[in-house]
Amino acid sequence: MVEAAKQLIRQRGYEATAFSDVLKLSEAPRGSVYFHFPGGKTQLAKAAAEAHAHDQVVIIDQAAAQASSAVDLVESYLDLAREGMVASDYARGCGIAPLVIDGAARESADLGETSRRSFAQMIDRLAFHFVVLDIDQTAARVLADAVIAGVEGALVTARALHSPTPFDAIRAALVSLAASGSPKGSRHKNG
């Protein structure tokens, strides 16, 4: 159910994803769904966003395990996002962004908190790895914030343009920032 909801939300957003479509795609019996998701579509979308954030944290951890530098981690995370977009033929975006774009995160305090926490988890995990990879704490947070924003944006414009070039472009910007990241204990540059 959650997987089906996540897929549909990534393809057509929050509003256009009907509870009945999720039921159909997941082939779950209607009774069990109302038993497990008494909160209906809101609860399902919350679980889907949390699942999406969890997937991303796992991907980040796997990429970090192979990375020997912050630049390495930025490059492989961006490449994975790019591959996913191309593999879906530009059909699949983020599982959290639709809650924000469709205003659901503002209408429902629960979905608002879910979308905030989901992005925060991804940013925190990236920042943690950047520190391990020898980036200064403050710079690590800025870099992590930029990576998640950059990927989110490329997920939108690459879909619209039907081209992977936004991933390549934002990757170049993020690598440039990662390469300039102050190592731990050094002084920051201005700005």
Place this chain on the structure above:
Amino acid sequence: MVEAAKQLIRQRGYEATAFSDVLKLSEAPRGSVYFHFPGGKTQLAKAAAEAHAHDQVVIIDQAAAQASSAVDLVESYLDLAREGMVASDYARGCGIAPLVIDGAARESADLGETSRRSFAQMIDRLAFHFVVLDIDQTAARVLADAVIAGVEGALVTARALHSPTPFDAIRAALVSLAASGSPKGSRHKNG
């Protein structure tokens, strides 16, 4: 009407924006609306996305007129986007992205072409100014692609986080890329 549609789409996305809400907000007489927009909501969303892209091109031109370098232009465009987000109290995103996120750009060939062309216009205009500001043609396209993706992403994560830090972070990444941009006629760096 178009202004009302743009406002609502930026706040609650494409799907959740009902034709009747646009009528209500714009206070336009129903008859004249069907006369001017026989294509209904699709046509209205198309006009709203085009208006949004036009607004952005005007903002880009104004920022470019004051800029003495590519870094300058990147900084002021990002600052304007950040100010708009804070001024709306994190309620207002992009006027084009919802067509992509809500799957409308895939369902309707017309909206698909509109979202592609709208983003392309913004990217082309930025790239044009970067070349004027002495960035090599290829690097100018990459930088412009990165700026639009970066702003789109910050419009999503800043709204979710209720914080302007994504704009500051992505600005640092884009400035870093702009500062490294090969001047016209020089050789490119790898990657």
